Amino acid sequence: MRRWNSLIITLGLAGSFGVAFAAGRLLRAPQPTTAISNTRATGTQVAELPAVTLPGNATDASPGATETQGFSLFETVYGLVRSQFVDNLPDKNKMAHGAVRAMLSSLDDPHSTFVESSSRQLMEQEGKGILNGIGAALTIRGVKQDGFTDFRVTVVAPIAGSPAAIAGLKPGDSVQKVDGRYVFGHSPLLAYNRILQRWQDRDVTDEEVEKVRKSTKARIENGMAYRDAELLLRGDRSAVKSDAAKEVAKKDRFTITVLRAGKSIDVPVSLTQTKVEPVSVQPVNASTVLLKIPFFGETAGKDVRAALAGSAGKNVIVDLRGNPGGDIEAGQSVAGVLAGPGAFCVEIGQKGARKTLKTTGNALKLGKVAVLTDRGTASVSEALALCMLERRQAPVVGQTTFGDGLLQGLYTLDDGSGFTLNVGTLAGKSRGWAGTGLVPTVAVPTSVAPAAVVTKAVQALGGGK
Amino acid sequence: MAGITPRRIIVIGAFLTTGLVLGFSQGALQPLKGKSSIDRNVATVMAMPTLFSERLTAAFRLPAASAGSPVALEPYETYLAVRDTIMTEYANPPKDAKANREWPNKLNNMAIKGMVASVGDIYTEYWTSDEFKKQMETTSGSFGGVGARLDVRDHKPLIVEPIPNSPAMAKGLMSGDLIRAVDGKSAVISPSQRLDDVIKRIKGEPGTKVRLTIERKGSKPFDVDLVRAIVTSPVVDSWMLDPANGIGYVKLDQFTEQADVQVAAAIAKLQTQGMKALVFDLRGNPGGLLTVARDLVSRFVAEGPVVWTKERQGGMVSLNVDSKRTIPALSSGSIPVVVLVNGSSASASEIVSGALQDANAAFIIGTRTYGKGLVQTILPLGDTGGAVKVTTQHYFTRDKHDINLKRDENGEPVGEKGGIRPDRVVPEDDKDLDAQRKIMREQPGNRKAAIPISKQVQAALAVLKEKLAGSPWPASEKDDLAKQDTGSKRETGE
Numbered sequence: 029m030r031r032w033n034s035l036i037i038t039l040g041l042a043g044s045f046g047v048a049f050a051a052g053r054l055l056r057a058p059q060p061t062t063a064i065s066n067t068r069a070t071g072t073q074v075a076e077l078p079a080v081t082l083p084g085n086a087t088d089a090s091p092g093a094t095e096t097q098g099f100s101l102f103e104t105v106y107g108l109v110r111s112q113f114v115d116n117l118p119d120k121n122k123m124a125h126g127a128v129r130a131m132l133s134s135l136d137d138p139h140s141t142f143v144e145s146s147s148r149q150l151m152e153q154e155g156k157g158i159l160n161g162i163g164a165a166l167t168i169r170g171v172k173q174d175g176f177t178d179f180r181v182t183v184v185a186p187i188a189g190s191p192a193a194i195a196g197l198k199p200g201d202s203v204q205k206v207d208g209r210y211v212f213g214h215s216p217l218l219a220y221n222r223i224l225q226r227w228q229d230r231d232v233t234d235e236e237v238e239k240v241r242k243s244t245k246a247r248i249e250n251g252m253a254y255r256d257a258e259l260l261l262r263g264d265r266s267a268v269k270s271d272a273a274k275e276v277a278k279k280d281r282f283t284i285t286v287l288r289a290g291k292s293i294d295v296p297v298s299l300t301q302t303k304v305e306p307v308s309v310q311p312v313n314a315s316t317v318l319l320k321i322p323f324f325g326e327t328a329g330k331d332v333r334a335a336l337a338g339s340a341g342k343n344v345i346v347d348l349r350g351n352p353g354g355d356i357e358a359g360q361s362v363a364g365v366l367a368g369p370g371a372f373c374v375e376i377g378q379k380g381a382r383k384t385l386k387t388t389g390n391a392l393k394l395g396k397v398a399v400l401t402d403r404g405t406a407s408v409s410e411a412l413a414l415c416m417l418e419r420r421q422a423p424v425v426g427q428t429t430f431g432d433g434l435l436q437g438l439y440t441l442d443d444g445s446g447f448t449l450n451v452g453t454l455a456g457k458s459r460g461w462a463g464t465g466l467v468p469t470v471a472v473p474t475s476v477a478p479a480a481v482v483t484k485a486v487q488a489l490g491g492g493k
Numbered sequence: 494m495a496g497i498t499p500r501r502i503i504v505i506g507a508f509l510t511t512g513l514v515l516g517f518s519q520g521a522l523q524p525l526k527g528k529s530s531i532d533r534n535v536a537t538v539m540a541m542p543t544l545f546s547e548r549l550t551a552a553f554r555l556p557a558a559s560a561g562s563p564v565a566l567e568p569y570e571t572y573l574a575v576r577d578t579i580m581t582e583y584a585n586p587p588k589d590a591k592a593n594r595e596w597p598n599k600l601n602n603m604a605i606k607g608m609v610a611s612v613g614d615i616y617t618e619y620w621t622s623d624e625f626k627k628q629m630e631t632t633s634g635s636f637g638g639v640g641a642r643l644d645v646r647d648h649k650p651l652i653v654e655p656i657p658n659s660p661a662m663a664k665g666l667m668s669g670d671l672i673r674a675v676d677g678k679s680a681v682i683s684p685s686q687r688l689d690d691v692i693k694r695i696k697g698e699p700g701t702k703v704r705l706t707i708e709r710k711g712s713k714p715f716d717v718d719l720v721r722a723i724v725t726s727p728v729v730d731s732w733m734l735d736p737a738n739g740i741g742y743v744k745l746d747q748f749t750e751q752a753d754v755q756v757a758a759a760i761a762k763l764q765t766q767g768m769k770a771l772v773f774d775l776r777g778n779p780g781g782l783l784t785v786a787r788d789l790v791s792r793f794v795a796e797g798p799v800v801w802t803k804e805r806q807g808g809m810v811s812l813n814v815d816s817k818r819t820i821p822a823l824s825s826g827s828i829p830v831v832v833l834v835n836g837s838s839a840s841a842s843e844i845v846s847g848a849l850q851d852a853n854a855a856f857i858i859g860t861r862t863y864g865k866g867l868v869q870t871i872l873p874l875g876d877t878g879g880a881v882k883v884t885t886q887h888y889f890t891r892d893k894h895d896i897n898l899k900r901d902e903n904g905e906p907v908g909e910k911g912g913i914r915p916d917r918v919v920p921e922d923d924k925d926l927d928a929q930r931k932i933m934r935e936q937p938g939n940r941k942a943a944i945p946i947s948k949q950v951q952a953a954l955a956v957l958k959e960k961l962a963g964s965p966w967p968a969s970e971k972d973d974l975a976k977q978d979t980g981s982k983r984e985t986g987e
Binding site for chain 1: 566567569572578583584600601603604606607608609614617646687870872883886887927
């Protein structure tokens with residue numbers, strides 16, 4: 029194994045599951061906007077903007093557009109390729125996708141990416157708590173390595189009962205190999221090009237270059253980009269690009285190699301459908317109930333309100349262990365049930381612009397609130413935990429949380445495809461948690477049995493016994 | 494005619510460079526060998542050149558608006574909407590002020606590159622104005638500089654030789670001189686200053702001045718002031734390879750604007766030295782200008798087509814020999830010619846070797862060529878833009894053979910094999926090439942050193958000696974496919 033100089037520079041959830049999604053985010057683009065519309069992650073409704081027809085000779089007055097005698101550069105090049113290319117062209121949708129893909133890839137942000145229409149449907153299913161892969165929320169972490177940023181598929185939390193949970197995957201595990209094939213987090217060509225530069229400077233011999241070239245070629249041919257690994261583990265088998273990933277996609281079960289605490293561990297996994305457990309309430313003692321929220325699906329607010337209907341006046345222990353996040357609107361409405369109108373969290377957007385996201389709905393009459401967290405508590409869950417701490421002085425009991433503050437937008441295009449965009453970072457009023465996690469007010473080591481943690485929470489609420 | 498300047502340039506080069514990495518393209522992973530890696534000079538170091546010509550302009554029209562289904566995306570509108578979304582919503586726009594100002598342009602350029610890449614042809618691409626300028630420098634073979642072939646020794650730029658008629662030659666720079674500084678700033682090669690960086694500082698607008706600090710054996714370091722000029726790097730190397738038998742050797746590195754004139758001059762010079770036979774080396778030559786390929790074929794063939802081209806619409810059109818250029822001794826066969834090719838001989842090289850083979854004007858030795866039967870046209874986009882290079886034509890050899898080898902987006906061959914198949918297959922394996930590189934390393938100023946030990950050159954000499962002794966050309970192996978495949982496999986070493 030090589031030793032990395034590791035420094036986490038970005039942090040957030042990949043794909044849709046477990047991501048804090050920006051809801052109701054309408055395009056602010058002036059016009060024309062026919063091609064794009066925005067939807068919520070959990071997306072039952074798609075907010076379509078009115079179609080604007082672009083006149084044939086329209087000019088692009090937006091900043092940065094280069095004009096050539098009345099035509100934008102883009103239109104000019106498009107027209108030239110269409111009229112001059114020697115063979116038939118792909119359809120317009122594919123050419124539009126090419127443009128969108130390239131713009132997004134130039135951001136070099138693993139959380140801003142083009143999404144094929146089949147993948148988008150799968151993401152929307154995930155938003156409802158139905159997973160088709162190994163059944164774990166995944167994120168992409170960027171790690172600085174040899175001067176490159178290496179993007180790694182990282183487990184946030186396995187879902188109860190999923191193949192990932194059965195296999196014993198842990199929050200923080202990063203995927204090194206899938207079915208014995210390398211997963212690379214940056215192009216192996218970057219390192220090769222660096223060697224080529226040195227070759228030109230007579231710094232390395234032809235033989236050394238040839239060795240690196242062969243190993244790079246083998247890596248590329250037998251390996252896959254991190255994006256493909258993520259798609260495989262999420263069960264989005266048809267979207268993978270590399271030959272290696274296509275081979276793996278034919279299998280229902282295979283072994284993955286993950287890096288955990290500096291060690292490589294082989295873990296057998298399978299691809300199958302897992303449904304996230306529903307919100308549930310159970311009594312802890314006469315004055316306290318345990319509210320389990322495994323995931324913020326679109327109906328979480330309504331579900332929590334219904335589940336707590338018979339618990340008036342009682343203390344509530346909110347169990348967010350292993351909850352990787354989800355729809356931020358669902359978080360806002362759960363916070364409304366527990367804390368009433370007011371702030372939920374803060375969204376930090378472009379140039380540090382802060383925007384307070386408010387809770388929705390009125391509070392139920394409840395007693396005190398405590399929160400249970402662990403390393404798999406991420407994103408919207410972290411927002412809720414901090415909101416409870418800030419607004420209900422809730423003790424936070426358990427372990428430091430995952431530390432994901434990414435807010436990702438999911439946008440759809442008219443043909444059913446779409447793209448995700450990193451639109452901001454979530455934080456609390458008093459502090460953030462992105463990259464660091466939220467430190468509990470009552471730390472409980474992982475060695476303590478889950479049921480005993482609940483007892484700690486009861487004690488923290490002053491319930492004695 | 495939306496902003497399209499009337500000048501169009503046809504390119505049929507084996508371009509593998511692309512500024513856009515959407516996936517993990519393997520195009521850059523070609524082996525060093527056979528890619529003229531042995532030659533290092535200012536103009537061609539690390540460059541993958543091309544082939545060009547003028548053609549009559551066709552009318553350009555924007556596509557008519559189509560009715561479209563409700564789900565169809567218009568690429569332009571989609572680009573605009575997505576770009577605006579990114580610019581207003583994306584959390585981390587570039588922080589640096591300059592990068593931030595350039596951001597809309599960068600997104601614009603990326604969108605165009607992505608849209609063009611979606612066509613699925615690796616030779617069709619969009620260049621920004623900077624990229625375009627660089628490409629033109631490579632394809633014209635001319636640039637503003639001082640005119641010296643460079644290498645590296647002891648971590649300093651080494652002058653391998655000054656180019657004839659250049660400022661470097663005029664000021665007496667010599668083979669073996671080391672450059673210690675450029676304009677007073679260190680020229681020492683380090684991880685933070687590559688040879689490319691030093692070359693950039695030496696190059697510049699013609700008429701401007703540059704001061705080089707030179708280390709030369711036996712004297713103290715001294716300064717030389719040079720005025721930059723347009724330098725045309727020689728693409729031809731030639732000498733009497735076998736004086737005893739009168740066999741001359743001409744090597745062409747790429748088909749720049751000057752290539753035909755330089756080859757003709759080299760042949761004329763060899764003829765005055767009593768040349769009886771010629772080895773014309775196109776190995777590792779990636780192509781260049783189409784019209785120059787035509788001019789060159791005209792030297793060897795007296796009449797008829799050089800190549801046939803076909804656009805998406807329309808029939809085959811021939812490009813014919815320019816008889817004014819024909820060298821009778823070559824076209825009549827009184828000076829027999831062997832052409833050397835390998836897997837890195839592409840486009841214009843294939844047109845020339847294909848035409849000469851079809852016309853029985855030369856005997857081809859080496860390995861199956863690259864297989865690029867496509868012609869690109871470079872369409873400059875006016876002052877503001879760069880250019881778009883579009884594959885506009887298929888081409889076929891003089892006898893209408895299709896030599897194109899389809900390649901996927903990574904540049905890897907798919908489907909039927911193409912290329913020009915030599916009349917005699919002579920592969921060179923890793924060991925042979927390593928031996929040649931070793932000699933080159935040991936004798937950096939001596940370009941001739943490695944040539945005589947090449948098996949392909951040796952085969953050419955043997956065949957030509959037989960021919961001069963009165964034998965006919967040996968039987969051609971071009972239709973022996975099993976043999977052809979062995980040759981190409983060994984060559985790429987995969």
